[in-house]
Amino acid sequence: MAILVTGGLGYIGSHTVVELLNNGFEVVIVDDLSHSEKFILKNIEEITGKKPVFYPFDLKRKELLTQVFDAHPIDGCINFAAYKAVGESQERPVDYYENNLFSLINILQEFKTRNISNFIFSSSCTVYGQADKMPIDEDTPLKMPESVYGKTKQMGEEILKDFAKAHKRKISLLRYFNPIGAHPSAKIGELPIGVPNNLVPYVMQTAAGVREKLNIWGNDYDTEDGTPIRDYIYVVDVAKAHVAALQKLMNDPSEEGVIDIYNLGTGKGSSVLEVVKAFEAANNVEIPYQICNRREGDITIAYANVDKAQKELNWKSETSLEESLRTVWEWQKYLNSRNF
Template sequence: MAILVTGGLGYIGSHTVVELQKSGFEVVIVDDLSNSERFILENIEKVSGTAPVFYPFDLKRRELLSQLLDAHTIEGCINFAAYKAVGESQVIPLDYYENNLVTLINLLQEFKERNISNFIFSSSCTVYGQADHMPIDESAPLKAPESSYGKTKQMGEQILMDFAQAHEKKVSLLRYFNPIGAHPSALLGELPIGIPNNLVPYVTQTAAGIRESLSIFGSDYPTKDGTAVRDYIYVVDLARAHVAALQKLLSETEPTAVDIYNLGTGEGSSVLEIVKTFERANNVSVPYAITGRREGDITIAYADASKAEKELNWKASTPLDQALKTTWAWQQYLESRSANQ
């Protein structure tokens, strides 16, 4: 039996594939390569020693998904297939609703018809909006997200809860905080297409001279240094949480289960702290300029991940400086690879 990993050549997906393989799972990947490149597949094999089965197609094409499921005995799915740029989602919202929700529904229709359970959904802390209390635990009320991207995550969660209840399926909703870093091998990492949407890749590219300067949006937040605070979790720690969540689903005997977990470190770091820690960890400088606040940004968000620690026996353990070192090593790998092509 195999685990289907959609978006498995993406940032979090590729790291999770490696951790699944290390844990003895056979992996089948679907990825349309809209936010990745094929060399990531080769690097997964280099890191893990095992080549996953790979299908390069868009999950909106349900007939191709059906053919895949005819060819493999699938035991469960980890779904990373989604567009994820918050700003872009405001410009092309219909593309986000179509891609992020139609692909999910296609998967669930096939799972329903074939009586497959054990579905893990890549969700986000954006479903909480600006929470009323810190740290944020799973009982915090969900608020209407500012972005169409965030709305697709909230809608996706509701679709999955209805699916689990109506069809007696086991589902896990994993709400990430802010993934950072790269694999220790420097062969896997975040691969932004065009201008990065996330802070750390922009920091890295600025340090490398690809970007002239980093814009820090706002210095007047009610935080210790005036910049926004987030919970930054090392991507390999995050990948291991997916394996733990899958193992729990596979072990549950009740036909219907919906598990919800926050995945973060439990600590908040400001934008300036990220910049300064990156500079110290890698002995490089990052030119930056303070600009005005960015519309839709929240002030502070960090996780209470104690439920995941208790129920999954999982905890984020990688220090911030170590995670940021791997990011710089990944950037250097990309530059070397580009120079040799």
């Protein structure tokens, strides 16, 4: 079975490609390399012993996407093709709406034309906004996200719900909390281009001396230590959830539209300062940091209720925060060895 993985050389995409290949799927990657690097393709092959098909182009170019579907018998798609930086999305809203939504619509046009089902959408806990209670389950009312990035994810979900209903397709919406870490081989991991927008890669680069100090965006939040709380989940655990969700869709006998929605997290929140201390303890390094003003679009607290994914996908997070952060440092050492 051939699975199209868009953004498949990116952070979560590359780890999911590894898990798909290890589970016997054929993989076709489309990635424009705007937030990834070509060497990741070679490293995926080294990890799995299998080479996925790769197309280096922009999904907004519909005529090129059509060529991929003409060339391969696609049985499903996992869509990671999106810009994802909260802060950047506030500065470049039109770019985010164009990239994150037009690419999705182009894929769905091919699915409609060719009568393909089994679509997994890389969504985000940002669709909940600042939830009124914790933990957040899948029935938590959605609020208008504070960031443009979050809005594109919420809009993407609505597009897919309408598509599933109108065309009787099977779709899974996976709402990630905060994926972190790197593959145990240290050959793939998060590779921020330019200044990192997410906490853990910034911590990693600060530990490596690439950045002078870690900027902590606010210490006046209503939390125990004043810094925001998130649910940090190991990226390989997230990747495995995609395979489980795909297998569930493919085995679903329903001929009606199916929308599965799952939170992917650990069920536990950690503050920014707790993550910094855990990284220091896991890797025996010191992280210099400074407190800055709050960043627009950030919320105070978010962590998941993951009971539904455990029950319906037989999946759960298995990796501790400390172990996840240890793999981050091994990945940074690998990048150092490449002079990257």
